Amino acid sequence: QVQLVESGGGLVQAGGSLRLSCATSERTFVGYSMGWFRQAPEKQRELVATITAFGTTYYADFVKGRFTISRDNAKKTMYLQMNSLNAEDTAVYYCAVRPGSTWDYWGQGTQVTVSS
Helix, strand or coil: CCCEEEECCEEEECCCCEEEEEEECCHHHHHCEEEEEEECCCCCCEEEEEECCCCCEEECHHHCCCEEEEEECCCCEEEEEECCCCHHHCEEEEEEEECCCCCCEECCCEEEEEEC
């Protein structure tokens, strides 16, 4: 069964940093686009950043300059380095994989809480 496991979430003060990881169980994922999403309480899930199999990245405007997405295909792991965190970044963060045109595989999520 396909598995995506996020880790690295936690409680951090405003201005601090966290690094999220998303470990995959499938070697074939190295050929797919991967991404990070987040969902704050009573808000819709939103796209944070994506990275293609070739390393091309995309960032939502609200994280540009603060977050960095990366992947290590040898380790089958994707990362999200989050700097200059603020209270609005508080959310459950999910990683996902897009084999084709849709995000078909999702992790269970990891909580990020930023205290102001």
